[in-house]
Amino acid sequence: MSTQDADRAALRRMQSGDTSGLEELYDRYTSLMLGVSRRILRSDDDAEEAVQEAWIYAWKRSGRFDAQRSSVAGWLVMIARSRALDRYRSLTSRRRVEDQAPPPEPSHGDDPAHELHGDQLRQHVARALDSLDANHRRVIETAFFDGLSHSEIATRFETPLGTVKYWIRQGLKRLGDQLPQEEWR
Amino acid sequence: MNENREHAFLDLATGFILGNLDELEERRFLEHVEAGCSTCEEMLANADAVRLGLAHATPPAQPSAQLKQRVLEAVAAAGPPARALPKPARTNTAQRWAMAAVLILAVGLGWYGWTQRQRGDRLQNDLAALQQRLEETQRFSDAEIAQRDLQLELVRDPNAGCYEFAPQPDAPAGLGGKVLFNPATRRAVIALDNATLPANRDYELWRIEDGVPVSLGVLPRDAEGAVVLHVADAGNPAAFAVSEELAGGSSGGTPRTVVLVAAVGG
Numbered sequence: 493m494s495t496q497d498a499d500r501a502a503l504r505r506m507q508s509g510d511t512s513g514l515e516e517l518y519d520r521y522t523s524l525m526l527g528v529s530r531r532i533l534r535s536d537d538d539a540e541e542a543v544q545e546a547w548i549y550a551w552k553r554s555g556r557f558d559a560q561r562s563s564v565a566g567w568l569v570m571i572a573r574s575r576a577l578d579r580y581r582s583l584t585s586r587r588r589v590e591d592q593a594p595p596p597e598p599s600h601g602d603d604p605a606h607e608l609h610g611d612q613l614r615q616h617v618a619r620a621l622d623s624l625d626a627n628h629r630r631v632i633e634t635a636f637f638d639g640l641s642h643s644e645i646a647t648r649f650e651t652p653l654g655t656v657k658y659w660i661r662q663g664l665k666r667l668g669d670q671l672p673q674e675e676w677r
Numbered sequence: 678m679n680e681n682r683e684h685a686f687l688d689l690a691t692g693f694i695l696g697n698l699d700e701l702e703e704r705r706f707l708e709h710v711e712a713g714c715s716t717c718e719e720m721l722a723n724a725d726a727v728r729l730g731l732a733h734a735t736p737p738a739q740p741s742a743q744l745k746q747r748v749l750e751a752v753a754a755a756g757p758p759a760r761a762l763p764k765p766a767r768t769n770t771a772q773r774w775a776m777a778a779v780l781i782l783a784v785g786l787g788w789y790g791w792t793q794r795q796r797g798d799r800l801q802n803d804l805a806a807l808q809q810r811l812e813e814t815q816r817f818s819d820a821e822i823a824q825r826d827l828q829l830e831l832v833r834d835p836n837a838g839c840y841e842f843a844p845q846p847d848a849p850a851g852l853g854g855k856v857l858f859n860p861a862t863r864r865a866v867i868a869l870d871n872a873t874l875p876a877n878r879d880y881e882l883w884r885i886e887d888g889v890p891v892s893l894g895v896l897p898r899d900a901e902g903a904v905v906l907h908v909a910d911a912g913n914p915a916a917f918a919v920s921e922e923l924a925g926g927s928s929g930g931t932p933r934t935v936v937l938v939a940a941v942g943g
Contacts, residue, residue: 509757511749518745523737531735540744547748554758561707566725569732570696617730635695636731642688660691668723671730 495520499564506554514551521565522547525572532576532637538583542576549575577639620670628663631656686851690717694724701841701853709850831866831907834859842869842919842937849873849936854904856917856939865911869937873902874921880936881926882906884914893917895926916940 493501499520505513525546529539550571557567621629631645642660646653689706692698698706710717831837837859844853854869872880882893893911896919898904911917917939920932927933 507758511752514752515745515749518748522740522744524732526738526740527735528732530738536738539738540741543740544744544748544751548751548755551752552755552758556759561721561724563725563729566728569728573696573732614733617733620730621734632695633731635691635697636728639697641692641697657688657691660695661687664691664694664720664723664727667727667730668720671723671726 496563496565500559503554503557503564506551507557514547517550517564517568518547521568524565525568528569528637529572529576532573532580532639538579539576542579543572545579546572546575573636573639580639617671620667623670624663624666625659628659628666631659632663632667635660686714686717687720690720694720694727696728705844705851705853708844712850714850831857831859831862831864834862836861838941840917840939840941842917842939844937845935847921847934847936852936854919854937858911858917858941860913860941863910863912865908865917867896867904867906867908867917869896869898869902869904869919871902872896872898872904874898877924879922879924879926880904881920881922881932882908883918883920883932884912885916885918886912886914888915890918890932892927892930895922914941 499517502513502516506517507513522543526539526543529542529546530536533539533542546568550568553571557564562570624632631649634640634645634648635642640648642656643653645651645660646656649656686706686709689698689702689709693703693706706717710721837857839855839857842854842856849871851871852869853871854867856865856867858865867882869880874880880896880898882896883890884893885891891912891914893908896904896906918932918935919937920927921934921936923933
């Protein structure tokens with residue numbers, strides 16, 4: 493059974509109220525969800541709170557999962573991202589977040605930690621991101637991890653809105669072409 | 678699909694992939710994709726890979742030993758998951774009018790309290806968006822300026838309510854909009870997006886009073902499918918509706934194909 497098949501089977505158990513399905517997915521994806529949440533919130537405590545909220549949301553809304561639109565892993569990552577962004581926005585100010593731990597370093601294909609980790613997929617992703625034009629990568633990461641709209645990104649980077657849209661579109665196309673479509677875990 | 682409309686949806690497509698659409702935008706976009714846009718469908722084919730790729734680009738983090746237990750306890754307290762909602766089935770015109778009537782009644786009775794609470798924030802946002810749109814127009818004739826003044830006056834009127842048009846099953850993907858209406862003055866402003874049609878078709882505005890549709894005229898639209906119409910006397914309707922008609926509007930006094938409905942008070 494592939495990981496995606498196992499994910500869907502676990503999700504079906506969640507949908508029927510069986511917490512063993514949640515536990516299986518928790519063990520498989522919490523570190524990934526927590527990594528995204530930590531990147532957004534820059535705080536281990538806040539990131540864990542957001543991930544806890546994400547799992548509760550996923551449990552309650554498991555019936556709304558649409559297998560035609562997303563993998564289970566992608567669905568969970570987007571829930572964690574959304575809860576982290578909500579939490580970030582609810583903090584009283586950006587300063588409060590920035591005073592805490594520095595953001596994790598972005599991954600790179602030649603990062604020794606990743607070599608040690610032996611994660612070929614992560615290296616593949618890093619190479620795909622590294623292949624992007626610097627502006628394309630910057631606006632895509634800002635949109636995803638900061639949750640900013642096109643116009644907000646244009647304001648932040650003092651760049652025309654049309655240029656931002658073009659960069660995002662081109663960057664996503666290139667990224668989509670380079671990333672593997674098969675098994676993710 | 679014309680080029681402008683396609684571009685508008687490509688912005689929604691990138692917003693969808695990066696998770697930055699609100700619920701309404703996401704619904705509109707997915708309806709558009711389900712209507713058969715191969716360009717957007719192609720972009721969506723990579724959405725999962727892009728999202729997971731960005732997630733995998735961050736170093737994974739080890740959760741504390743207590744987190745799993747906290748999650749399981751919270752889930753136990755939350756009770757069983759909500760059941761999945763079935764997708765709505767397509768209905769015929771008579772059923773849609775009946776459904777619209779039921780919707781209006783439900784909105785008027787059951788949701789009144791809730792809408793009052795939500796209305797403040799939503800109205801403020803909608804008014805700001807409408808005001809921005811009205812003010813973006815650059816050149817007007819004297820008559821147009823007078824019209825705009827009336828519209829802005831209504832936008833700023835605290836007694837006016839802003840109601841969203843709900844797309845009906847026959848609505849083209851992307852068609853949507855809002856109506857701003859003051860029941861005291863009976864004035865209304867209608868704003869639609871993506872109201873594109875072939876040359877031999879028009880959209881027509883209706884008010885629904887006592888369950889009876891009354892035409893308020895054909896909606897003028899520009900080349901990009903944008904509609905902004907000021908109605909000096911919209912009556913006292915329970916709802917507004919937009920129908921697709923042959924060019925010139927309905928000849929029989931009844932709507933041909935209803936594509937949008939906005940319940941007043943909803």
